[in-house]
Amino acid sequence: MLAYMHFDLVPFTALPSDYLVARQKALAEHESTSATESFTFPRRAKWLQDQFKALKGQPDWQGVQPCSPHAIYRLAHRYDMQELLAVVKARIFRCLDVQNVSLSLPSPLSR
Numbered sequence: 001m002l003a004y005m006h007f008d009l010v011p012f013t014a015l016p017s018d019y020l021v022a023r024q025k026a027l028a029e030h031e032s033t034s035a036t037e038s039f040t041f042p043r044r045a046k047w048l049q050d051q052f053k054a055l056k057g058q059p060d061w062q063g064v065q066p067c068s069p070h071a072i073y074r075l076a077h078r079y080d081m082q083e084l085l086a087v088v089k090a091r092i093f094r095c096l097d098v099q100n101v102s103l104s105l106p107s108p109l110s111r
Contacts, residue, residue, distance in 0.1 A: 010087065011066040014051040017095050019044045 023041050042050065052066060069091050076084040 010072060010084075011064055012069045012072070012088075012091055013066045014048055015069060015092065015095055016044065016048070017101070018051070019047050021095060021097075022047065 026041055041047075069088050073085065073088040073092070075081075076088060
């Protein structure tokens with residue numbers, strides 16, 4: 001939240017629903033090519049770790065650690081930061097569709 005207050009930007013980690021989107025995209029690309037090898041994609045926990053490491057390594061954030069959109073949503077709601085709430089909601093809703101919304105239902109945002 002301090003990063004948002006200082007830079008007006010927040011580096012977000014990937015959501016669990018992002019995994020399904022990336023997996024479906026990779027599977028579609030694999031099927032569109034005439035590759036004969038079998039399709040393998042990292043498990044969700046490994047994929048999320050890789051995404052975090054890739055984001056953490058970017059020098060653009062001046063040492064600011066990426067954070068969970070759900071955690072920032074809860075903080076922004078607690079401190080009534082409407083602009084930040086809008087940014088986080090847009091980030092979360094951008095990745096949701098019929099196939100992956102079930103991964104976000106157990107989150108504290110749905111309570």
